[in-house]
């Protein structure tokens with residue numbers, strides 16, 4: 001359930017970290033979505049999602065909340081350790097840990113090689129990426145029992161949208177995989193999004209398991225809870 005305080009706190013989180021609002025210089029486009037293992041409430045994961053918004057990349061998100069039974073184990077099996085974020089790019093067959101290395105790789109491969117200042121300041125970037133936690137705490141960072149969907153859900157949004165954050169937090173704690181379509185300001189994908197959804201508003205969720213599509217973070221959160229949470 002999304003309350004007024006949640007919305008206010010999510011706006012405050014965006015105010016202290018207004019990164020991941022718009023698209024920057026783009027170069028090569030990947031044929032397939034990238035895969036990212038991450039969770040909400042992790043500042044290192046946030047940095048990487050900000051880079052993905054900036055580079056207008058679609059990404060298949062595998063949430064790895066603490067105590068999550070599914071995707072954490074995949075990371076351990078594939079990379080050898082439980083550390084997040086973990087990127088798998090099927091386009092180049094590259095897998096890696098370490099947020100700074102991932103961000104550098106993303107800008108070298110899909111941007112013009114230059115990282116925006118907010119993502120290139122080392123410890124200061126980490127500090128900045130931690131600030132939203134002052135308002136959202138560890139929401140989304142811990143697993144809650146859920147039913148795993150057969151097919152990944154689809155979410156249209158961008159990192160710094162306060163309303164998208166509220167939806168991502170639930171997707172993360174319920175460990176629901178989803179294909180994230182980044183459609184920040186300046187995104188060339190926006191026209192395709194409007195064709196598909198009928199209007200330019202995020203978050204927009206499509207669930208291929210039930211064929212349900214919807215706007216409005218409050219409705220989306222209620223839908224996810226009712227459909228996938230086991231409480």
Ligand SMILES: N[C@@H](CCC(=O)N[C@@H](CS)C(=O)NCC(=O)O)C(=O)O
Pocket residue numbers: 041042043044045066082083084085097098099100
């Ligand atoms: N230097 C790493 C630090 C990553 C890191 O410490 N991630 C934490 C989550 S914020 C983690 O993987 N913790 C282990 C766990 O959640 O089990 C990076 O920048 O990617």
